[in-house]
Amino acid sequence: MSFISYLINGLSLGSVYAIIALGYTMVYGIAKMLNFAHGDVIMIGAYTALISMTQLGVPVLPAILIAVVVCTVLGVVIERIAYKPLRNASSSLAVLITAIGVSYLLQNIALLVFGANTQTFPSVVKWSGLSLAGGQLKISGVTIVTIAACIVIMIVLTLFVQKSKPGQAMRAVSEDRGAAQLMGINVNGTIALTFAIGSALAAVAGVLLCSAYPSLDPYTGAMPGIKAFVAAVFGGIGSISGAFVGGILLGVIEILGRAYISSQMADALVFAVLIIVLLVKPTGILGKKIQEKV
Amino acid sequence: MTGKMKKLKNMKKTTKSNMITYGIVIVAFLVMQILISTGNISSLLQGLMVPLCIYIILAVSLNLVVGILGELSLGHAGFMCVGAFSSAFFSKCMKDVITVAPLRFFLALLIGIAVAAVFGIIIGIPVLRLKGDYLAIVTLAFGEIIKNLVNVMFIGVDSNGFHFSTKDVMSLNMEPDGTVIMNGPQGITGTPRDATFLIGVVLILITLFIVMNLINSRDGRAIMAIRDNRIAAESIGINVTKYKLMAFTVSAALAGGAGVLYAHNLSTLTANTNNFGYNMSISILVFVVLGGIGSIRGSIIAAVILTLLPEMLRGLNDYRMLIYAIVLIIMMLFNWAPKAIEWREKYLSFGKRKKEAVK
Numbered sequence: 089m090s091f092i093s094y095l096i097n098g099l100s101l102g103s104v105y106a107i108i109a110l111g112y113t114m115v116y117g118i119a120k121m122l123n124f125a126h127g128d129v130i131m132i133g134a135y136t137a138l139i140s141m142t143q144l145g146v147p148v149l150p151a152i153l154i155a156v157v158v159c160t161v162l163g164v165v166i167e168r169i170a171y172k173p174l175r176n177a178s179s180s181l182a183v184l185i186t187a188i189g190v191s192y193l194l195q196n197i198a199l200l201v202f203g204a205n206t207q208t209f210p211s212v213v214k215w216s217g218l219s220l221a222g223g224q225l226k227i228s229g230v231t232i233v234t235i236a237a238c239i240v241i242m243i244v245l246t247l248f249v250q251k252s253k254p255g256q257a258m259r260a261v262s263e264d265r266g267a268a269q270l271m272g273i274n275v276n277g278t279i280a281l282t283f284a285i286g287s288a289l290a291a292v293a294g295v296l297l298c299s300a301y302p303s304l305d306p307y308t309g310a311m312p313g314i315k316a317f318v319a320a321v322f323g324g325i326g327s328i329s330g331a332f333v334g335g336i337l338l339g340v341i342e343i344l345g346r347a348y349i350s351s352q353m354a355d356a357l358v359f360a361v362l363i364i365v366l367l368v369k370p371t372g373i374l375g376k377k378i379q380e381k382v
Numbered sequence: 383m384t385g386k387m388k389k390l391k392n393m394k395k396t397t398k399s400n401m402i403t404y405g406i407v408i409v410a411f412l413v414m415q416i417l418i419s420t421g422n423i424s425s426l427l428q429g430l431m432v433p434l435c436i437y438i439i440l441a442v443s444l445n446l447v448v449g450i451l452g453e454l455s456l457g458h459a460g461f462m463c464v465g466a467f468s469s470a471f472f473s474k475c476m477k478d479v480i481t482v483a484p485l486r487f488f489l490a491l492l493i494g495i496a497v498a499a500v501f502g503i504i505i506g507i508p509v510l511r512l513k514g515d516y517l518a519i520v521t522l523a524f525g526e527i528i529k530n531l532v533n534v535m536f537i538g539v540d541s542n543g544f545h546f547s548t549k550d551v552m553s554l555n556m557e558p559d560g561t562v563i564m565n566g567p568q569g570i571t572g573t574p575r576d577a578t579f580l581i582g583v584v585l586i587l588i589t590l591f592i593v594m595n596l597i598n599s600r601d602g603r604a605i606m607a608i609r610d611n612r613i614a615a616e617s618i619g620i621n622v623t624k625y626k627l628m629a630f631t632v633s634a635a636l637a638g639g640a641g642v643l644y645a646h647n648l649s650t651l652t653a654n655t656n657n658f659g660y661n662m663s664i665s666i667l668v669f670v671v672l673g674g675i676g677s678i679r680g681s682i683i684a685a686v687i688l689t690l691l692p693e694m695l696r697g698l699n700d701y702r703m704l705i706y707a708i709v710l711i712i713m714m715l716f717n718w719a720p721k722a723i724e725w726r727e728k729y730l731s732f733g734k735r736k737k738e739a740v741k
Contacts, residue, residue, distance in 0.1 A: 116515075362523050
């Protein structure tokens with residue numbers, strides 16, 4: 089029974105990773121950059137929801153909505169100020185280092201504004217969950233809501249990218265930015281839209297993550313952010329279904345590793361997965377192989 | 383005399399530039415020594431001298447990877463960690479065997495550097511197959527793995543020899559007379575404090591000697607050719623893997639040396655995010671970026687400014703990390719954004735334009 093409950097916890101954590109990984113994978117697919125600050129947008133989203141709920145007394149759903157709006161604006165502003173000027177820079181290191189700077193900036197602003205103390209995050213799901221197999225297997229409400237949210241987001245996003253006009257524009261820009269521009273696609277607008285969607289999802293992920301693991305400090309987002317990037321690489325970067333598969337697998341690996349191998353080495357295990365994937369199949373499970381042109 | 387002057391004039395431009403860099407370090411050291419001996423410097427600042435040397439060595443060695451090899455390593459603090467712990471382990475074991483402090487430190491230094499270099503090779507072989515963002519994130523991953531591993535290691539010694547465990551002190555199963563050397567998250571305590579400012583400066587000079595000679599050698603030019611165009615370098619017969627690994631390993635070994643200095647400057651050595659984790663790697667990166675990517679002298683100056691400034695302006699210390707972050711973003715935008723480059727060429731290039739006119 090304990091194995092099944094670990095597995096379900098792994099699915100839940102994996103769902104959060106999958107939602108975060110979407111932000112990485114879409115931005116990487118379209119802007120060809122690793123948005124290091126994505127994890128810290130999660131943290132800002134969680135803080136916004138927390139303050140809306142505890143200090144302003146807003147109910148749960150509007151609080152999440154406020155967090156989504158704040159993160160969307162934040163994501164677009166970061167892209168406009170820090171990343172857009174460097175889009176055509178001669179060195180690809182430039183935008184990566186800038187992204188690290190933004191990540192660091194968000195952490196330290198949060199440190200100054202909210203303080204270094206760990207805050208308790210109230211659960212946004214009031215439902216106590218299911219009790220199966222005569223009370224032997226308990227599944228909490230947060231777990232079920234997280235997994236459900238992840239599935240809904242995946243379906244909606246896949247439909248959006250495949251069927252809608254802006255979604256088609258996104259795919260076109262990710263395939264060939266120059267050609268997309270020639271076809272009359274607003275490339276800057278499309279990239280900004282990608283950042284907006286990714287950051288909005290980060291807010292949702294932040295709330296779900298902090299509901300499942302109810303502690304929040306300025307560094308909360310950093311580790312899940314990096315792990316979600318690992319998940320995106322694992323599944324194949326640039327692919328939405330890859331982010332889903334990678335996120336779920338990574339969550340399960342982490343929880344099972346924590347339970348059966350060593351709780352302190354769980355992070356190391358996740359990173360070992362990244363290293364192995366990059367060495368054996370750098371394009372990930374569902375990624376496409378692109379030939380390098382001279 | 384005139385012969386000497388002529389020699390100085392005929393010296394290669396790079397050699398002259400290197401001499402200036404050595405000169406700056408030596409003069410700065412002498413000035414600090416005079417200030418310390420005349421008592422013009424607060425004990426706080428005096429305590430900062432060895433950490434300053436550590437930061438300079440780390441910045442110069444990271445610049446070898448970021449500036450010369452052109453890849454971003456975010457796991458530099460991991461190599462420092464390896465060097466620190468291996469050397470502290472040695473020093474603690476040998477504390478009563480070798481009583482001459484400089485000799486003990488020298489041996490510890492050799493061990494720290496060697497172990498860090500071995501780790502550089504082991505990690506470099508898989509990591510250097512990647513590039514760009516992937517390489518950055520994998521080095522970050524390795525740095526975190528090293529930190530995690532150090533935090534679960536328990537090593538003790540008794541009359542039966544060494545005991546090793548990854549659980550806790552009890553499971554070491556030692557005789558009652560045994561001593562714990564490495565105590566998991568509590569790290570290593572009781573390392574002899576052998577590091578001095580003089581040793582630090584000597585290490586800086588050695589680091590500079592190694593890095594600057596490497597850059598100006600045939601090997602260094604090969605490394606820079608790989609940075610500028612890997613495919614072109616490969617096509618003229620440069621062994622890409624070999625030279626990448628060379629730069630990476632030298633950089634790791636030097637970071638290990640900085641770690642040895644760090645370990646022997648404190649009596650308690652623990653591994654946490656701020657000294658051997660991600661934060662440290664980023665701080666070093668800030669030094670490199672502010673000083674100018676690829677500029678060795680710049681790294682030294684940036685490390686000095688960014689270490690001393692927050693300590694001298696006391697109120698600024700709370701905002702240190704915030705300032706680092708802003709410096710990082712603004713420097714990158716100013717140096718690399720095509721629009722900023724255009725603007726600079728328009729308004730700030732009086733010197734350049736004159737040179738072109740002379741040509």
